[in-house]
Amino acid sequence: MQQRVGSFSSLEEGKEPIVRIINQPNRAFPLRLLQFLLLLLGLAIVFSFLSLYASRYLKVPNEINVIQSRFQPCAQEPKNLESWIRPPSKLLHHMNDSELFWRASFVPRIKNYPFKRSPKIAFMFLTRGPLPMAPLWEKFFNGNEKFYSIYVHSLPSYQPDFSPSSVFYGRQIPSQVAEWGMMSMCDAERRLLANALLDISNEWFVLLSEACIPLQNFSIVYRYISRSRFSFIGSFDEPGPYGRGRYNEKMSPEVNITNWRKGSQWFEINRKLAVDIVQDSVYYPKFEQFCRPACYVDEHYFPTMLSIESPHLLANRSLTWVDWSRGGAHPATFGKSDITEMFFKKIFEGKPCLYNNQPTSLCFLFARKFAPSALDHLLQHSSKFFGF
Numbered sequence: 001m002q003q004r005v006g007s008f009s010s011l012e013e014g015k016e017p018i019v020r021i022i023n024q025p026n027r028a029f030p031l032r033l034l035q036f037l038l039l040l041l042g043l044a045i046v047f048s049f050l051s052l053y054a055s056r057y058l059k060v061p062n063e064i065n066v067i068q069s070r071f072q073p074c075a076q077e078p079k080n081l082e083s084w085i086r087p088p089s090k091l092l093h094h095m096n097d098s099e100l101f102w103r104a105s106f107v108p109r110i111k112n113y114p115f116k117r118s119p120k121i122a123f124m125f126l127t128r129g130p131l132p133m134a135p136l137w138e139k140f141f142n143g144n145e146k147f148y149s150i151y152v153h154s155l156p157s158y159q160p161d162f163s164p165s166s167v168f169y170g171r172q173i174p175s176q177v178a179e180w181g182m183m184s185m186c187d188a189e190r191r192l193l194a195n196a197l198l199d200i201s202n203e204w205f206v207l208l209s210e211a212c213i214p215l216q217n218f219s220i221v222y223r224y225i226s227r228s229r230f231s232f233i234g235s236f237d238e239p240g241p242y243g244r245g246r247y248n249e250k251m252s253p254e255v256n257i258t259n260w261r262k263g264s265q266w267f268e269i270n271r272k273l274a275v276d277i278v279q280d281s282v283y284y285p286k287f288e289q290f291c292r293p294a295c296y297v298d299e300h301y302f303p304t305m306l307s308i309e310s311p312h313l314l315a316n317r318s319l320t321w322v323d324w325s326r327g328g329a330h331p332a333t334f335g336k337s338d339i340t341e342m343f344f345k346k347i348f349e350g351k352p353c354l355y356n357n358q359p360t361s362l363c364f365l366f367a368r369k370f371a372p373s374a375l376d377h378l379l380q381h382s383s384k385f386f387g388f
């Protein structure tokens with residue numbers, strides 16, 4: 001009896017034959033046997049009620065069954081390539097940083113893809129909370145769905161409220177608190193890179209803030225980035241207290257004073273450099289230990305590390321325009337009254353720069369910093385200013 005209670009299905013199976021036997025019009029059937037069978041039937045009904053009740057009351061074992069059966073296909077070996085190259089359907093996962101970075105560092109050894117791959121740009125937004133420029137970005141992305149993906153890192157306490165039709169909907173990655181000038185800022189950037197690396201079609205990675213705007217339409221941005229032989233990260237050797245002055249000799253021999261570089265954190269890098277950053281365990285401990293304020297690690301770690309490892313892949317300049325001319329610790333922020341045709345003309349007609357070793361006047365694809373009050377004017381005139 002005990003065994004039967006434990007097993008719901010055996011009870012169910014036991015019921016039917018009994019019913020059939022009772023229904024048989026056999027007059028030679030002894031009364032005793034009939035009574036015994038009726039007793040059995042009664043017991044069976046009682047036990048089936050008991051087990052129904054038990055399964056409702058003690059939910060756990062039943063749910064384990066459901067979960068096991070639901071996940072069975074995953075436990076099977078992948079049978080086609082599709083399951084290896086499909087991007088994760090949800091960005092929220094339960095990997096911690098060590099697990100995530102390890103997973104993100106997988107690199108195929110065969111360089112030719114045996115399938116059609118349309119390389120995408122991963123736009124990675126490093127923010128505190130809201131994205132006030134979101135409507136402008138929506139306009140910028142519109143119609144180019146095959147060629148970009150979006151990732152947002154914000155304060156873990158922030159609850160985004162994008163509508164399901166927004167390109168930012170569901171694009172938040174598991175985040176942690178990041179503080180300017182601290183290693184936690186570089187950790188957040190590595191977390192963005194690692195999450196974006198999980199999608200094998202992401203080939204270029206652009207880091208942006210909530211105060212950044214696009215300066216060109218998507219086709220120009222895509223062509224500029226995809227045809228460049230170099231990655232765009234600011235990296236220069238600055239003498240004086242704010243450059244070499246921040247170097248600590250305890251970082252040698254991994255980092256010598258001649259290797260020390262500075263550059264703004266708003267970079268564009270390719271997949272190889274993204275993997276290099278995520279997998280780094282040589283330079284990370286040095287910077288974590290010996291570059292603390294007044295050494296601002298987010299201005300030195302990636303530019304220095306990449307200049308040591310892959311100097312031939314770097315353009316040493318950023319694609320993000322910023323105005324330091326007003327002086328002080330922070331660059332200028334532009335609001336409603338600054339947004340004029342003249343303002344952008346000045347940016348577009350600034351100093352020429354090098355693109356694939358040739359001089360060009362198109363040097364910036366993005367700009368910062370813009371206040372939320374600038375949005376209306378930017379939206380209204382985006383086709384005149386930026387061609388989208």
Ligand SMILES: *[C@@H]1O[C@H](CO)[C@@H](O)[C@H](O)[C@H]1NC(C)=O
Pocket residue numbers: 096097098099
């Ligand atoms: C992630 O989890 C693993 C296993 O529990 C642990 O060994 C590792 O230290 C964790 N890493 C971080 C960064 O928390």
Ligand SMILES: *[C@@H]1O[C@H](CO)[C@@H](O)[C@H](O)[C@H]1NC(C)=O
Pocket residue numbers: 252253254255256259308
């Ligand atoms: C730093 O200098 C030491 C001694 O000259 C040298 O062995 C080491 O390779 C240098 N490190 C880098 C990253 O160039």
Ligand SMILES: *[C@@H]1O[C@H](CO)[C@@H](O)[C@H](O)[C@H]1NC(C)=O
Pocket residue numbers: 230307311312314315316
């Ligand atoms: C960027 O700087 C490195 C030295 O840090 C140099 O080797 C490289 O050629 C520079 N890149 C370009 C495009 O000039």
Ligand SMILES: *[C@@H]1O[C@H](CO)[C@@H](O)[C@H](O)[C@H]1NC(C)=O
Pocket residue numbers: 217218219220386387388
């Ligand atoms: C993007 O801008 C360029 C130059 O401003 C223009 O020639 C091109 O037609 C624009 N592309 C789209 C898709 O709007």
